[in-house]
Amino acid sequence: MPTSTIPIDAILHTLTEAFPDHPMNEVTKNPYEVLIGCIISLRTKDEVTIPACQRLFPIAPTPEAMVTLPLKTIQKLIYPAGFYKTKAETIKNISQTLLDDYNGQVPNTIDELITLKGVGRKTANLVVGLGFGLPAICVDTHVHRICNRLGYIRTKTPEDTEMRLRKKLPAELWSIINWVLVRHGQELCKPIGARCDACPVEQHCRKVDVKARKAPKTAKPLR
DNA sequence: AAAACGGGGGC
DNA sequence: GCCCCAGTTTT
Structure with a gap:
């Protein structure tokens, strides 16, 4: 029973175990x-x-x-x-x-x-x-990048991401992404050189636009 | 949308 | 020295 929907609640739950609190x-x-x-x-x-x-x-x-x-x-x-x-x-x-x-x-x-x-x-x-413990979403570049990388949404700017999340994501999950996704983005799901090897939710990730670190230049042309 | 602003820390 | 950094304000 393949589904085209990203299990965002399972992903957030798993990451919350890694990053319990802000x-x-x-x-x-x-x-x-x-x-x-x-x-x-x-x-x-x-x-x-x-x-x-x-x-x-x-x-x-x-x-x-x-x-x-x-x-x-x-x-x-x-x-x-x-x-x-x-x-x-x-x-x-x-x-x-x-x-x-x-x-x-x-x-x-x-x-x-x-x-x-x-x-x-x-x-x-x-x-x-x-x-205040009220539903609030703080979308930064990390949250923006990871949501798109997961394939959960496809947006151009963090503002777009925030708008889409308000529509798609249940309100009870809003505030936890404020630290869970940011932490995840800082430590594993980095812009370049993401550490997919250590990622606890790799099985769910579509790896949209994951960039490998550029291979180190072997030699500088001398002249 | 992009630059300016601001200052310690890591390298 | 040089660049980074979970941002805000101004152009």
């Missing part, structure tokens, strides 16, 4: 801290982001506490995460906006979240999914 949710599930953690994580690896969060959150777990911290203090706490000056300003600015416009609460809708300066679609979706 790193940020191992630090906090508090919406405010998730939001601030997302700012710290911009263009920054998890292993640097997490310690920065663990230094900052105990000192300033709320917008009220955060706005009392001098900018320099925030900068120092998050320093190794990079972009520390901009990030500190963004963190303080967001906290003040939450106090001014949202009674100190983090809004739980994409539309409201993206009005905060420094918060875009990706961060907004992570806050909704990780902070």
